[in-house]
Amino acid sequence: MRPSTGLLMTLMILSMLGGAVAHTVLIKRGEQAENLQILQGVVASLGLSDLALSTEARYTRHPAVSDPVVVSMDHPGAIDHFPSTFFWAPVARP
Amino acid sequence: MTGNRLGRLLNILDYALSSLGRKSLKNGGVFIIFTLVVFLFASFQLVSRALTEAAQTVLATAPDITVQQMSAGRQVSIASSAKIPLAPIFGIKKIEERIWGYYFDESNGANYTIIGLPARAGDSGGTQLFGLAEGRLPVASERGQVAISDNVRRQLQLGNRKHFSLFRPDLSQASFATVGLFAPKTEILTADLMVMNLADARDLFAIADGFVTDLLVSVANPNEIETIARKISEKLPGSRVITRNQILKTYKVVFNRRSGLGTVCLLTALAAFVILAWDKASGLSREERKEVAILKILGWQTSDIMLLRFCESLSLSLLAFISGYLLAWVHVVFWGGALFRPIFLGWSVIRPVFSLAPPLAASDLLLVFSLSVVPYLCATAVPAWRAATVRADSVI
Amino acid sequence: MMPDNLVELQAVTKIYNQGQANEVIALKQVSFTVARNEMVCVQGPSGSGKTTLLSLIGCIFAPTSGRATIGGKKISRLPDHFLTRYRRELTGFVFQHYNMLDHLTVLENITLPLLPLGISPGDRVRKADRLLEKFGLSHRRNFSVTQLSGGELQRVAIARALINDPPIIVADEPTAHLDGKLSREVVDMLASLRDEGRTVVIASHDPIVSAHPAMARIIEVRDGIILHQLSGR
Numbered sequence: 189m190r191p192s193t194g195l196l197m198t199l200m201i202l203s204m205l206g207g208a209v210a211h212t213v214l215i216k217r218g219e220q221a222e223n224l225q226i227l228q229g230v231v232a233s234l235g236l237s238d239l240a241l242s243t244e245a246r247y248t249r250h251p252a253v254s255d256p257v258v259v260s261m262d263h264p265g266a267i268d269h270f271p272s273t274f275f276w277a278p279v280a281r282p
Numbered sequence: 283m284t285g286n287r288l289g290r291l292l293n294i295l296d297y298a299l300s301s302l303g304r305k306s307l308k309n310g311g312v313f314i315i316f317t318l319v320v321f322l323f324a325s326f327q328l329v330s331r332a333l334t335e336a337a338q339t340v341l342a343t344a345p346d347i348t349v350q351q352m353s354a355g356r357q358v359s360i361a362s363s364a365k366i367p368l369a370p371i372f373g374i375k376k377i378e379e380r381i382w383g384y385y386f387d388e389s390n391g392a393n394y395t396i397i398g399l400p401a402r403a404g405d406s407g408g409t410q411l412f413g414l415a416e417g418r419l420p421v422a423s424e425r426g427q428v429a430i431s432d433n434v435r436r437q438l439q440l441g442n443r444k445h446f447s448l449f450r451p452d453l454s455q456a457s458f459a460t461v462g463l464f465a466p467k468t469e470i471l472t473a474d475l476m477v478m479n480l481a482d483a484r485d486l487f488a489i490a491d492g493f494v495t496d497l498l499v500s501v502a503n504p505n506e507i508e509t510i511a512r513k514i515s516e517k518l519p520g521s522r523v524i525t526r527n528q529i530l531k532t533y534k535v536v537f538n539r540r541s542g543l544g545t546v547c548l549l550t551a552l553a554a555f556v557i558l559a560w561d562k563a564s565g566l567s568r569e570e571r572k573e574v575a576i577l578k579i580l581g582w583q584t585s586d587i588m589l590l591r592f593c594e595s596l597s598l599s600l601l602a603f604i605s606g607y608l609l610a611w612v613h614v615v616f617w618g619g620a621l622f623r624p625i626f627l628g629w630s631v632i633r634p635v636f637s638l639a640p641p642l643a644a645s646d647l648l649l650v651f652s653l654s655v656v657p658y659l660c661a662t663a664v665p666a667w668r669a670a671t672v673r674a675d676s677v678i
Numbered sequence: 679m680m681p682d683n684l685v686e687l688q689a690v691t692k693i694y695n696q697g698q699a700n701e702v703i704a705l706k707q708v709s710f711t712v713a714r715n716e717m718v719c720v721q722g723p724s725g726s727g728k729t730t731l732l733s734l735i736g737c738i739f740a741p742t743s744g745r746a747t748i749g750g751k752k753i754s755r756l757p758d759h760f761l762t763r764y765r766r767e768l769t770g771f772v773f774q775h776y777n778m779l780d781h782l783t784v785l786e787n788i789t790l791p792l793l794p795l796g797i798s799p800g801d802r803v804r805k806a807d808r809l810l811e812k813f814g815l816s817h818r819r820n821f822s823v824t825q826l827s828g829g830e831l832q833r834v835a836i837a838r839a840l841i842n843d844p845p846i847i848v849a850d851e852p853t854a855h856l857d858g859k860l861s862r863e864v865v866d867m868l869a870s871l872r873d874e875g876r877t878v879v880i881a882s883h884d885p886i887v888s889a890h891p892a893m894a895r896i897i898e899v900r901d902g903i904i905l906h907q908l909s910g911r
Binding site (some may be wrong): 190191192194195198199202203205206209210212213214216217220223224226227228229230231232233234235236237238239240241242243244245246248249250251252253254255275276 | 292295296299300303333336337339340341342343344345348350352355356357378380384392393394395397399400412413419464465467468469470471472473474475477496498522524528529532533536537541542543597600601604605608611612615616622625626627628629630631632634637639640641642
């Protein structure tokens with residue numbers, strides 16, 4: 189087999205895998221869409237403002253409603269909560 | 283002629299692939315690093331994209347306006363009486379009082395979020411079944427009821443028991459009965475929640491009568507939210523007024539490339555490419571020079587050598603890009619971003635279970651492509667040109 | 679249609695690194711011709727300009743001044759692109775040091791000139807096999823060139839020079855690394871190419887080459903000029 193044919197076949201296999209992944213993602217997103225409606229209902233009925241992802245610090249649990257200086261809440265000059273704030277960008281206030 | 287051109291391309295591609303294979307150790311290393319960089323960067327991007335999208339959709343029903351009291355740069359309780367000056371503002375449909383806060387469980391280090399539901403007119407609790415797997419929400423008329431998530435139930439080690447107690451600030455105990463359980467698929471919102479009625483929350487946190495954590499303002503016309511928010515902040519000096527738009531805006535930027543991890547991913551990618559480019563650009567080896575000169579004497583044009591180098595770089599970077607990108611999708615969608623979870627959940631004791639399904643966006647793909655394949659091709663273009671212009675007579 | 683004189687040089691000068699401190703005048707006002715179907719030998723000590731002369735004939739570069747017409751194409755002052763094309767179509771080059779790519783097999787080395795022409799692998803192998811058979815190398819076809827002896831390598835090099843079926847064969851010291859018997863074999867082989875109707879130009883100081891019965895002329899080059907031309911036997 190020519191190497192170029194091999195490359196072409198590899199690319200084809202990879203794009204087939206890509207298609208399979210995309211297909212699964214679309215199915216998953218379909219399932220998620222239903223769940224999102226339920227979640228919207230939860231937000232509306234409980235008056236929530238934030239996602240419950242990281243419960244380790246106030247500005248990762250409630251970034252939307254915690255006050256602008258919340259990072260220095262613990263005491264002024266407190267160091268970031270590594271590692272979660274490594275992922276969460278500092279909240280920009282308008 | 284077209285056949286010849288295709289033939290030329292295929293022949294040179296064959297030659298390029300064989301020479302890639304010949305230096306398999308070096309090119310294998312480049313391939314692995316390239317794949318890893320694309321994988322990391324794309325995974326990060328897909329996780330943040332999925333979370334951002336989920337937040338934007340889910341929080342579209344967040345309260346129109348949240349009013350908090352600030353003091354010394356901190357949020358403090360707000361007086362219920364603050365409702366009075368707001369009442370005349372035209373366009374406000376409803377103002378609800380809410381108490382919420384954190385409860386730190388010393389026995390296991392978990393941090394629960396406690397929400398004291400505003401009492402609602404005609405509140406029956408049982409009619410609001412949104413997201414509850416079983417039971418109902420607590421009602422205003424009965425004390426000592428909570429709805430919790432399955433995750434919280436596990437943290438409290440409740441098993442089949444319904445009753446548990448929490449400590450007030452004075453260390454006296456308040457008992458609660460579980461009347462509702464949130465469905466596991468709502469964990470992205472409810473993982474750490476304990477929902478009770480306003481009176482119980484006030485009692486648990488020992489918040490004085492006449493004070494609440496914040497006021498939730500509903501507005502009749504969504505177009506007027508910003509106007510009404512401005513009016514509220516004028517009427518209540520020292521308050522902080524958060525609109526739904528601000529909440530959504532927060533979640534637009536909170537997971538992005540400017541965070542530490544995003545920066546690290548980007549810097550890794552950049553460093554990798556600088557090293558690769560430097561390696562490639564740092565001069566042609568005698569072997570390479572000889573090979574190019576021989577090929578040229580045998581009738582290869584400068585453009586043929588350029589094509590050869592381009593085929594090498596493109597096939598290597600394209601294969602690595604596609605593999606890395608596919609792996610990133612598998613990582614995010616099938617393994618739930620397992621590599622990043624420990625980072626963005628941090629030291630949290632309560633770890634929500636949720637699945638990530640980012641949208642299939644061509645723009646995301648193009649971004650990663652333009653930050654990986656394109657710089658690699660650019661980095662290899664100059665050395666390719668230098669190689670291609672080796673003179674044919676340099677071997678004679 | 680090929681002209682009668684496949685190689686025509688008129689007052690050709692070649693200067694390396696022109697205008698720089700290390701300027702070297704390799705050829706000075708050289709004029710000579712080689713007819714179709716002629717085999718000539720260029721002799722001279724090293725540094726005399728014979729390799730430069732051969733490179734000009736092999737279309738590897740254009741002269742600094744003067745007229746060089748190879749196979750009827752005027753190659754003076756041509757851009758590299760055309761020079762490469764003429765090199766491909768008109769000449770086959772055989773080197774003193776073989777100039778093989780060590781990582782490739784015999785077959786792959788021979789077919790290298792065909793790759794940019796877009797010739798399919800099947801056709802490439804067919805062409806190469808014909809030449810390998812002709813030079814008695816079929817059994818070495820898939821060997822790495824590093825496994826071959828000097829005599830075999832030079833035969834591979836001749837086969838490679840012939841793959842595009844060029845009218846002119848240029849050989850630079852083809853027998854330098856070979857013993858007497860092998861040298862004679864190689865010259866015989868080159869002479870047989872002349873018999874097929876090709877023009878053969880060999881640079882060599884090896885008497886086995888210059889004394890070969892097929893040699894029409896011997897051209898003596900020294901310090902960039904042609905000292906004299908002798909007709910062969």
